[in-house]
Amino acid sequence: MTDSRDILITGGTVITGVATDPALTDVDVLIRDGKIAQIGPRIDAPGADVIDASGSVVMPGFVDTHRHTWQAIVRNIASDWSLDEYMAGLHVGLSKHFRPEDTYVSNYLGALEALDSGITTLVDWSHNLRTTDHADAAVKALEDTGMRAVFAHGGGAAQWGGVMPSPVEHPRDDATRLRTEHFASNDGLVTMALALRGPQFTTREVNRADFQLAKDLDLRVTVHVGDGHWGKMRPIIMLQEDGLLADTITYVHCTTLSDEELRIIGDTGGSASVAPDVEAQMGHGYPATGRLLAAGVRPSFSIDVCSSNGGDMFGTMRTAIGLQRAADNKELVDAGAVIERLSLNCADVIQFATLDGANAAGLGAQTGSLEVGKAADVIVVSGNSLAMSPLNNPFGGVVYNAHPGLVTDVVVDGVVKKRGGQLVGVDVKKLRDDASNARDYILSQMPEASVDGAWHPEVAHA
Numbered sequence: 001m002t003d004s005r006d007i008l009i010t011g012g013t014v015i016t017g018v019a020t021d022p023a024l025t026d027v028d029v030l031i032r033d034g035k036i037a038q039i040g041p042r043i044d045a046p047g048a049d050v051i052d053a054s055g056s057v058v059m060p061g062f063v064d065t066h067r068h069t070w071q072a073i074v075r076n077i078a079s080d081w082s083l084d085e086y087m088a089g090l091h092v093g094l095s096k097h098f099r100p101e102d103t104y105v106s107n108y109l110g111a112l113e114a115l116d117s118g119i120t121t122l123v124d125w126s127h128n129l130r131t132t133d134h135a136d137a138a139v140k141a142l143e144d145t146g147m148r149a150v151f152a153h154g155g156g157a158a159q160w161g162g163v164m165p166s167p168v169e170h171p172r173d174d175a176t177r178l179r180t181e182h183f184a185s186n187d188g189l190v191t192m193a194l195a196l197r198g199p200q201f202t203t204r205e206v207n208r209a210d211f212q213l214a215k216d217l218d219l220r221v222t223v224h225v226g227d228g229h230w231g232k233m234r235p236i237i238m239l240q241e242d243g244l245l246a247d248t249i250t251y252v253h254c255t256t257l258s259d260e261e262l263r264i265i266g267d268t269g270g271s272a273s274v275a276p277d278v279e280a281q282m283g284h285g286y287p288a289t290g291r292l293l294a295a296g297v298r299p300s301f302s303i304d305v306c307s308s309n310g311g312d313m314f315g316t317m318r319t320a321i322g323l324q325r326a327a328d329n330k331e332l333v334d335a336g337a338v339i340e341r342l343s344l345n346c347a348d349v350i351q352f353a354t355l356d357g358a359n360a361a362g363l364g365a366q367t368g369s370l371e372v373g374k375a376a377d378v379i380v381v382s383g384n385s386l387a388m389s390p391l392n393n394p395f396g397g398v399v400y401n402a403h404p405g406l407v408t409d410v411v412v413d414g415v416v417k418k419r420g421g422q423l424v425g426v427d428v429k430k431l432r433d434d435a436s437n438a439r440d441y442i443l444s445q446m447p448e449a450s451v452d453g454a455w456h457p458e459v460a461h462a
Contacts, residue, residue, distance in 0.1 A: 007031040007411065008045045012053030012380065013394050017060040017354035017369035019347040023394045029058055031376040034414030039370060049416070051409050053380045057394050057402075059350070060370050061120025061148075061377040061410065062313040063357025065273040066222060066252045066302035069124045070103055070138065072110030073439045077451060078308040082459075083228055083282035089449075089457035090307060095156075097445040100133040102438040107141035109435045110306060115147045116423055117312035117404035119303075120377040120412050121368075122147060123222060123273075123361050125195045125252075127154030132174055139182055142190050147412050148377060150361050152222050153178060154195035166202045170194065170210040179217045189413060193362070198223040199238040200230040211244045220362045222250040222273070227284040231256035236264050245270065250360045252302060254292060255285030262288070266296035271360035274352075275302035276319040277309040289324045289352075290344065300357035312404045313353050321349050321399060346395035380409040 009031070014024040030038040030045050074094055078086050098106070107124065114122050124142060129135045135153065142149040153175050155168070162168065175194060183192035194214045199207045201224070214221045225235045236257060239245050247269030254262065254272050265272065276287040292299045301316050303309070310316075324344050332339050358368025367377045383391040387401045410418035417424055443449045 006037075006045050006048035007051065007376070007414065007416065008043060008048035009051045009053050009058055009378065009380065009409075012056050012058035013383070013391060014039060014370060015057060015059040015350060015394055015398065016371065017351055019345075019351040029370065029378065031378070031411065031414050034376055036370060036372050036374055036376050036378075038372065051380065051419075053409075055383045055391065056408070057381040057383055057391070057398055058370070059379060059381065059398070060354045060368055061379045061412065062118050062353050063121040063300065063361060063363075063368055064114060064119050064303050064313065065123045065250060065300040065357050065360045066125050066275060066304060067110065067114070067122060067311075068127065068305050068307075069107045069110035069122070070098065070126060070128045071106065071305055071307040072113060072311075073102065073106040073435045074442065075306045075311075076308070077449075077455070078305065080453060081282070081308065081456065083284065084459045085457045086282060086305070086308065088459050089455075093446055093457055094442055094449065095128045096130070097442045098128055098130070098134070099441075100131065100137040102442060103128070103134045104137035104141045105431075105434045105438045107138045108144060109431060110311065111142055111145045111147055111149065112423065112426060112431070113306070113311050114303070115145060115410060115412070115417055116407070117314070118379040118381070118407040118410060119313055120148055120379065120410060121150075121358060121361060121363060123150045123152055123193070123250075125152045125154060125222060127195055128156060129154060129171070129174065130156040132177065135174055135178060139178070139190065146189070146415060146417055148363070148367060148375075149190045150193050150220075150363075151178075151183075151190055152193040152195035155197070164201055165206075166197065167206060169206050170196060170213055172213055175213060175217060179219065193220040193222055196221055196223045198225055199235040200225060200227075200233060204238065204242070207238075208242055208244070220248045220250070221246075222252060224252045226251070226255050226257035226261070226288070227253040227279070228256060228282070231285065234258065234261065236261035240264055248362065250300075253279060253284050254288040255279050257288070259291065259295065262291055262295035262297065270297070271356075272297050272299045273302040273360060274299045274320060275304035275316075276323055277316060278304040280319065280323065281308060286327065287320060287323050289320055290327060298356045298359075299352050300360040301353050314398075314403050317349050317353055317399050320352070321346065346393070346399040349399055350395060376411050376414040378411045379407055382406045382408050
C-alpha cells in the first residue's frame, strides 16, 4: 500500500546505486504514488511531506539476498562456533524446538532489524519450516513489516537434519500450497522463490526433482554452492550436466567453486550472493567477490546467519571490501609489483549491496537504484555525526563510516517506515519481550544450551 501524499526528500547528497554515476550534491527526490517521480535541485512540490536530508546521504535501500531470518531470536549464540558446530547446534539442535509462534516472532524481529538498518529488500532463506503453520507464520511476519521481501521457501528438519546427501525431496505440497494461496501473483511486496539445497546436500535424483518443482511453479531458485568442503564436489558441473543452469538462479557463497564453475555461472546469466562474515568465520572459504567479478558475475551481499554475525549491510560491506583488498594486495606484493591503484572501489561495493542485490532477487526492474519510475525504496543516512563530518567522499563515508544508528529515514514503496531514527508503527518494547520469551522457551528445551557464549555443541564424528 502506498501513501497518497507526495514525499519530498530535500537537500541531500544522492547516491543512485549505479557505480558509474557520480554522487549528486544538494538535490531533492520527489516520491509520488509509491515511485520516484523526480530527482533534481529545488523541486517544487506543494503539500508534500518533507524529509530534510541536508548534510545527509540519500540512497537506495540495501538488498540482502540471503538471510536465515528465523534465527534472529537466537542471535549471536553461534558467534564463536565453527560450521560443524552451527550445523549441530542449530539444524540438529535448536531448530526442532521452534513453534510456529516462535517462527513468527523471529521473522518479524529479524526483518524489522534489517529494515531499521536500511535494508528495504530481504531474501528470507527460510529453511526451518517444520509444518505448514511454520511456513504461514514466516510469511505473515514478513508481510506485517511492510518491507519488500522474497520468501524463499526451504525445507525443515527432514531435509536439513538427517542423512546427507538427503534422499528427501523439497516439500512439494507446501510449496505448491503457498504459491497458490499466498503468491498467485508476483506483484506483491512479498513474493516467493524456492530455497533449494542443491547437489551438495541431496542425492542427484532429489536435486533434479527439486529444480523441476521450481520450474513447475515458475519460481526463481536460490541455492547453496561452494561452501567449504561440501563445495569441492563440483556442484555447478553437476547442475550443468543435468541441464539445470538458468538465469533465474542465485548461487550462495561460491567460495570453493573452481574458476571454471564461476565462468559457467556467468555464461548462463546466474547471480551470486556473498556472505563475507560467515564465510570467513565458519570455514566456507575465502569470499569469492573478486573471483566472481573476474568471471563476469557482479556479486550481491548476504547477511546469512544473525545467530553468528551482525545483521546490517554496513558491516558486511566493510568485511567484503577489506578481505578483497587484502587478497588483491597480497597477490601484487607476492609478485613483487607496485600497487598503484586499488581494483575494487567503494561505489562498486555499494552497487553490490543495492542494484546488484535487486537483480539477484529478480527485482532489478523495480528497485535497487534511485531512478525515475522505480519503486521508492529509499534511505537517508545522516552525515551529521562526527564520523561522517565533513562529508567528502560519500561512497567512502557510507562504506567505511556509516552504521545502522545513522539511518534516520526509510521509505519502502512510497511508505515511510522509519522517521527521525524511529521505526513507524512498531511496538519495540513488546517485540523485545516477545523475542526474549520465545528464546527462553526454545533454550529451555535444550538444557545444555546457554546464551553466555560458553556453549559449544557437540559435533558428531564419523
